[in-house]
Amino acid sequence: MIRRVFVVGAGTMGHGIAEVAALAGYEVYIYDISAEILNKAIEKIKWSLEKLYEKRRISSVEEVLSRIRATLNFEEAARNSDIGIEAVPENLQLKRDIFARLDSLMHEDAILATNTSSLPISEIAEATRRPNKVVGIHFFNPPVLMQLVEIIKGNKTDDDTVRRSFEFVKSLGKTPIIVNRDVPGFIVNRILGAIQNVACHLVYRGEYTPVEIDSAVKYKAGLPMGLFELRDFTGIDVGYMVAKALAERDPLFRQECPLIEEYYKKGWLGVKSGKGFYEYKSPSDRPNIPKEAGERVNVVRVLASSVNMAAWLLRNGIATKEDIDTGVRLGLGYPKGILQYADEWGIDEVVKELEYIYNKYGLILAKPDELLIQMLKEGKLGRKSKEGFYKYAT
Numbered sequence: 001m002i003r004r005v006f007v008v009g010a011g012t013m014g015h016g017i018a019e020v021a022a023l024a025g026y027e028v029y030i031y032d033i034s035a036e037i038l039n040k041a042i043e044k045i046k047w048s049l050e051k052l053y054e055k056r057r058i059s060s061v062e063e064v065l066s067r068i069r070a071t072l073n074f075e076e077a078a079r080n081s082d083i084g085i086e087a088v089p090e091n092l093q094l095k096r097d098i099f100a101r102l103d104s105l106m107h108e109d110a111i112l113a114t115n116t117s118s119l120p121i122s123e124i125a126e127a128t129r130r131p132n133k134v135v136g137i138h139f140f141n142p143p144v145l146m147q148l149v150e151i152i153k154g155n156k157t158d159d160d161t162v163r164r165s166f167e168f169v170k171s172l173g174k175t176p177i178i179v180n181r182d183v184p185g186f187i188v189n190r191i192l193g194a195i196q197n198v199a200c201h202l203v204y205r206g207e208y209t210p211v212e213i214d215s216a217v218k219y220k221a222g223l224p225m226g227l228f229e230l231r232d233f234t235g236i237d238v239g240y241m242v243a244k245a246l247a248e249r250d251p252l253f254r255q256e257c258p259l260i261e262e263y264y265k266k267g268w269l270g271v272k273s274g275k276g277f278y279e280y281k282s283p284s285d286r287p288n289i290p291k292e293a294g295e296r297v298n299v300v301r302v303l304a305s306s307v308n309m310a311a312w313l314l315r316n317g318i319a320t321k322e323d324i325d326t327g328v329r330l331g332l333g334y335p336k337g338i339l340q341y342a343d344e345w346g347i348d349e350v351v352k353e354l355e356y357i358y359n360k361y362g363l364i365l366a367k368p369d370e371l372l373i374q375m376l377k378e379g380k381l382g383r384k385s386k387e388g389f390y391k392y393a394t
């Protein structure tokens with residue numbers, strides 16, 4: 001049974017994860033390399049708890065805070081905890097060192113979890129003598145507000161560890177989805193990576209402009225933000241690093257969009273530098289994306305690559321269609337799952353647009369997945385044929 005949680009790393013994610021665990025009633029240790037960092041983390045947690053108190057979501061800040069112990073004593077925290085959640089910087093050797101240490105100190109039933117976004121769980125697990133109990137528990141930023149958590153199996157993670165991690169995430173009041181293999185980007189970042197890459201290539205090759213695409217995805221598909229607006233918001237530098245990490249580990253992502261490197265090198269980093277795909281007079285500035293701007297855009301063309309990636313995940317047994325759609329709704333804030341969109345657009349339309357992009361620009365991410373081709377052959381065209389990814393009575 002999990003009673004005490006040990007969060008290693010008190011940065012952006014670590015302090016949020018510690019707060020979420022304390023809110024759910026767990027006793028939490030949080031560790032980092034200096035007292036100063038820990039103090040800042042506790043201040044941030046306090047600030048966030050005060051917001052929750054103002055919104056009447058909790059009845060006492062102090063009570064939740066009293067469950068969190070900031071410590072520089074790694075050994076004591078590890079020995080006393082039932083799950084370790086690592087949230088240190090994205091560096092494989094650093095994570096492996098921490099896992100080896102957790103493994104030597106934590107009791108034999110303890111779960112060792114990593115919050116990594118891009119490193120293989122299996123390689124982190126190899127640093128321990130219990131790779132069966134090592135798992136990815138991938139929170140989204142900020143953990144307190146984001147409902148979704150991906151649970152990722154490494155190649156040796158056992159079913160009991162997955163089940164206990166799933167129950168633990170549910171006990172935090174979050175929605176877990178299962179990723180059966182540690183493929184780069186897992187579910188959500190993989191799907192987002194595909195859309196972002198293809199949309200950027202469509203701009204680079206002159207098919208559409210950023211504002212045309214952003215208008216279409218917002219007003220025709222109902223997405224919460226434009227794709228380029230999102231890039232500017234998260235930072236072109238962050239997107240550049242994520243694209244590099246994906247390209248290094250996965251041939252499907254090797255055709256990086258040259259525009260991103262160009263912007264990165266010019267220092268056009270998005271909102272934080274005042275310029276990216278749009279210009280910003282202040283950090284609170286939002287780009288002007290008129291509804292009419294997207295009129296000539298075929299939104300299926302822009303988003304078909306995400307259906308293609310979802311089909312790839314399904315065909316390879318990496319996730320269920322329900323989990324893929326939950327991931328897209330809760331992780332990306334889309335009003336519907338991507339497979340639901342596909343069924344509405346029609347699988348034939350999706351394949352037609354993928355073929356258009358693949359034939360014209362040679363983008364591998366747009367090469368129609370075998371599953372989509374199979375669905376076409378079987379006449380599973382989506383809502384119009386009463387069956388696509390899902391079945392429909394009418």
Ligand SMILES: NC(=O)c1ccc[n+]([C@@H]2O[C@H](COP(=O)([O-])OP(=O)(O)OC[C@H]3O[C@@H](n4cnc5c(N)ncnc54)[C@H](O)[C@@H]3O)[C@@H](O)[C@H]2O)c1
Binds near residue numbers: 138
């Ligand atoms: N930021 C995000 O949006 C996000 C989202 C999901 C997952 N992640 C993943 O979460 C992890 C942490 O990311 P972050 O954004 O919180 O990073 P961060 O840089 O904000 O925080 C990392 C913390 O780890 C501490 N640290 C460094 N070396 C340490 C050590 N040896 N022992 C203990 N602590 C150490 C640092 O002092 C820092 O406080 C990464 O693996 C990242 O990929 C990040």
